[in-house]
Amino acid sequence: MASSISSHRALSSCTSTSDARPHHQPSSTVTAPPFSTTSHLDLSADDSFNEQSIGRVFGSRAGDQPGLQIDGEEDENQTHLSVVWHGGQLGAAYYDGETAEIHMMRDSAEPDTFTLLKQVFHQVQPKFIVTSATADERFLKAVKDLQGGKDTTSTVGDIRQTSSVSGPGTDGEPDSSMGDNQLQLLPSLDYTLEVCKRRILAMSLPSIPEHFTEEDRTIFFSSLIPFDCLCMVRAVGGLLKYLEKRRVGVELEGYNVRVPVLSIRMFSLEHIVSVDENTYSALQIFQKERHPSAYKSAGSGAKEGLSLFGILNKTKSVVGSKLMRVWFMRPSCDLALLTQRQNAIAFFLASVNTEVTSTLQECLKQVKNVARILKQMRQAQASVGDWQALYKTTYNAINIGDICRAQRADIEIFKKIARGFTEDLHYIASVISKIVDFDESAAQNRFVVKSNVDAELDHRKRTYNGLPDLMTQVAREELNRLSSDIEECNVIYLPQLGYLLAISCTSKMQQEKDFSVPGLEFVFLSNNMVHYKSASTKALDVKLGDTQCEITDLETQIMHRLQNSILERSEVLFTVMQHAAELDCLLSFAAAAKDQNYTRPDLTEDNIIHITGGRHPLQELCVSPFVPNDTYSGGKFGKMKFLTGPNASGKSVYLKQAGVIAFMSHIGSFVPAEGATIGMLDGIYTRVQTLESVSIGLSTFMLDINQMALALNNATAKSLVIVDEFGKGTEAVDGIALLCASLKHWLGRGTLCPHVLVSSHFHSIVKQSLLPQSQELTYQTMEVLQNGDEMVFLYQLIEGHADHSYASHIAAQAGLPEELLKRGKQVTDLLAQSKPIHRVNAESIDSQFQKCQDIADVFLKLDLEHTNVTEFLRDKILPNSQ
Numbered sequence: 001m002a003s004s005i006s007s008h009r010a011l012s013s014c015t016s017t018s019d020a021r022p023h024h025q026p027s028s029t030v031t032a033p034p035f036s037t038t039s040h041l042d043l044s045a046d047d048s049f050n051e052q053s054i055g056r057v058f059g060s061r062a063g064d065q066p067g068l069q070i071d072g073e074e075d076e077n078q079t080h081l082s083v084v085w086h087g088g089q090l091g092a093a094y095y096d097g098e099t100a101e102i103h104m105m106r107d108s109a110e111p112d113t114f115t116l117l118k119q120v121f122h123q124v125q126p127k128f129i130v131t132s133a134t135a136d137e138r139f140l141k142a143v144k145d146l147q148g149g150k151d152t153t154s155t156v157g158d159i160r161q162t163s164s165v166s167g168p169g170t171d172g173e174p175d176s177s178m179g180d181n182q183l184q185l186l187p188s189l190d191y192t193l194e195v196c197k198r199r200i201l202a203m204s205l206p207s208i209p210e211h212f213t214e215e216d217r218t219i220f221f222s223s224l225i226p227f228d229c230l231c232m233v234r235a236v237g238g239l240l241k242y243l244e245k246r247r248v249g250v251e252l253e254g255y256n257v258r259v260p261v262l263s264i265r266m267f268s269l270e271h272i273v274s275v276d277e278n279t280y281s282a283l284q285i286f287q288k289e290r291h292p293s294a295y296k297s298a299g300s301g302a303k304e305g306l307s308l309f310g311i312l313n314k315t316k317s318v319v320g321s322k323l324m325r326v327w328f329m330r331p332s333c334d335l336a337l338l339t340q341r342q343n344a345i346a347f348f349l350a351s352v353n354t355e356v357t358s359t360l361q362e363c364l365k366q367v368k369n370v371a372r373i374l375k376q377m378r379q380a381q382a383s384v385g386d387w388q389a390l391y392k393t394t395y396n397a398i399n400i401g402d403i404c405r406a407q408r409a410d411i412e413i414f415k416k417i418a419r420g421f422t423e424d425l426h427y428i429a430s431v432i433s434k435i436v437d438f439d440e441s442a443a444q445n446r447f448v449v450k451s452n453v454d455a456e457l458d459h460r461k462r463t464y465n466g467l468p469d470l471m472t473q474v475a476r477e478e479l480n481r482l483s484s485d486i487e488e489c490n491v492i493y494l495p496q497l498g499y500l501l502a503i504s505c506t507s508k509m510q511q512e513k514d515f516s517v518p519g520l521e522f523v524f525l526s527n528n529m530v531h532y533k534s535a536s537t538k539a540l541d542v543k544l545g546d547t548q549c550e551i552t553d554l555e556t557q558i559m560h561r562l563q564n565s566i567l568e569r570s571e572v573l574f575t576v577m578q579h580a581a582e583l584d585c586l587l588s589f590a591a592a593a594k595d596q597n598y599t600r601p602d603l604t605e606d607n608i609i610h611i612t613g614g615r616h617p618l619q620e621l622c623v624s625p626f627v628p629n630d631t632y633s634g635g636k637f638g639k640m641k642f643l644t645g646p647n648a649s650g651k652s653v654y655l656k657q658a659g660v661i662a663f664m665s666h667i668g669s670f671v672p673a674e675g676a677t678i679g680m681l682d683g684i685y686t687r688v689q690t691l692e693s694v695s696i697g698l699s700t701f702m703l704d705i706n707q708m709a710l711a712l713n714n715a716t717a718k719s720l721v722i723v724d725e726f727g728k729g730t731e732a733v734d735g736i737a738l739l740c741a742s743l744k745h746w747l748g749r750g751t752l753c754p755h756v757l758v759s760s761h762f763h764s765i766v767k768q769s770l771l772p773q774s775q776e777l778t779y780q781t782m783e784v785l786q787n788g789d790e791m792v793f794l795y796q797l798i799e800g801h802a803d804h805s806y807a808s809h810i811a812a813q814a815g816l817p818e819e820l821l822k823r824g825k826q827v828t829d830l831l832a833q834s835k836p837i838h839r840v841n842a843e844s845i846d847s848q849f850q851k852c853q854d855i856a857d858v859f860l861k862l863d864l865e866h867t868n869v870t871e872f873l874r875d876k877i878l879p880n881s882q
Ligand SMILES: Nc1ncnc2c1ncn2[C@@H]1O[C@H](COP(=O)(O)OP(=O)(O)OP(=O)(O)O)[C@@H](O)[C@H]1O
Pocket: 619, 623, 625, 626, 627, 628, 645, 646, 647, 648, 649, 650, 651, 652, 653, 654, 795
């Protein structure tokens, strides 16, 4: 018998009857335990954690890419904006579905022109807008106009909903940022102050400890929210109510589950330089290219084309890239803030700091958007990938903190990081490292706890690991007991059925009645193996139960405790994301400045724009060599430049270059110039035709006028206005008149004239001196060398003006037929000399004379008494006129 046991290897094999079972305990086995103990992390002995362990944990699973899921955009990751206007004050709050944060804007003075409201819409780019159904009519109209919605209200619960139809904004000009969104109106009760306050105080944030009393909570919230901003408080309260009704982020959960709000922050639109959609497009600040694959969704699939954002965005982290976009959307005229950014960039560019720079960049690559993970933890539980991402982020944040603490204390971002990356980070990294068994978690695709964390759990695991030996022993005993014609006996475990004996069919076992074995209860037959319950397997059921399930349950409990303790310290993780993103943006600006040879502009409160050797950051990548040009505006140089020059001589590029350099200075970046002194601007306005503007559907002239109106109505002495070929969309005389009127309007303001750069092909404005003489006005042109018909563009800006557009030269280059070009030139010359222009295909004088002679002869022969005159005229004189 003993020999028969040893000859049956099946006795010691691991048996699984159903591969689809979520977890099964091993059958009697002598093979390796279900997961290897050799690769366990040995970090449990103390609180230490190191890069080596991270490499081992994360490097070992090729298919495991936790970062990928974090970066994905979900449908629910939308922005929901709530606005309140009362007593000439505007308050706003928005919920960022991606980070589950609420951002609030303090009450700000807002007359019924609603310019601030427009700016809020532009900055926040909400998908959903909510306000009180009984708000002031003027305000509701402004919101609807901005939202682009017509009154097609429908009802969602008790929320009135208006679907959007894109159209022009409040001032009549189009604003594509506000096209695809929805307006929802809540009952006024949801916006009353007291109700809103109560709703805010009842909000549960993960950073509020559970033991807080009502009083503690009030003090806590008072430190976060300025309750004296009544409109803002109402906006937040209304927003919370709306989120609850819409059940954002918890649609599929039970009704007791709250919309996750992880953090509250303030946002401000003070010091923001006004830059409208058209200017972003004209200056090629953002440029989306649709992804060539039709299967990629439009929103997330679009990639950045050739644009300023594309050049400057060298961020390493998702949070960095996101903040970079915000910086681009919110250029600032806060001199102190911009100087801080410049100081940091200068630090990173210094050659002695190269190593610090590259180490920080390496660390930033590992900083993930943990807001989504925290949201996940708050609602349910984090996945294995989430735990890995969170640990990586925390570990690298600690490294970043250490590096920054060792640097110069006068760099603001280092100070912020040194202050903000607190001990809580060490705590989080240490508990994760101590508790989570990353190797096993990845192998089993579930949260697995390390040994020495929980005694009960360790005990269960030991039992579980000892199961194979025990089961082998039971199987051996049963085999000895059974009749000798049974050759193979296994002990297996099935979750619903418990422990079973699996015996190989013998030749006598043909029908079900043959399966009965004394002392065994038949259960089922599968794969030529008959399964029984025996006294010993029942004893195993009682003794061991479902060990695997119990282990999983215990580990899940531990995970929830761990999640809660991390959520309590989640504020530090938001600080990490915020400051790491800022650091990433600054490093990105430094990298771009180094690659593209940018210099630090001097920023000043003086109202001047002085650029020496300026280049266009995008054009210089496309043409070689690129010719740099100076721009001097303000002070003794005057504030208006009127630029004429042949077609394709570089006027548009020059104008845009000044605009882009000014813009770059206002986001804190270095600029493509030998040197620059840039005064703080309050707005950049452009009248430049773009592809986007064509697609809006307004006529070319309407767009011209709309953009010009925006500049005329809003530009101040501290604004930059770029006007490229205004007025060419209508009759020349009208175009000239409108352009001159606009420029005179600004010149009439004297030194309060904005910085205006105009290019035009209306040469008569210069020749006939249609603009008034003014110290502010200078005429400039692009230098061109002409040798007979040959023209060479030097792209060099000089004082003076051009006499011609030399359009025929460009036309020749474009390949127009010789014949056409000759005639064009002839007409131009005749016009210039004020001579009559004859048709090219006119008949000769002789043949015309002959025709007239013939008609006169016919008339002379006409017998007026007997001839029908109508027929005569029709048949003889005008035979071809019908
Ligand atoms: N500074 C420069 N250095 C080198 N090449 C330049 C420069 N500026 C412009 N160019 C080249 O000239 C081309 C035409 O420039 P741009 O469009 O500015 O001309 P324009 O004078 O505005 O023409 P139009 O009046 O016909 O609109 C550019 O695409 C670029 O290739």
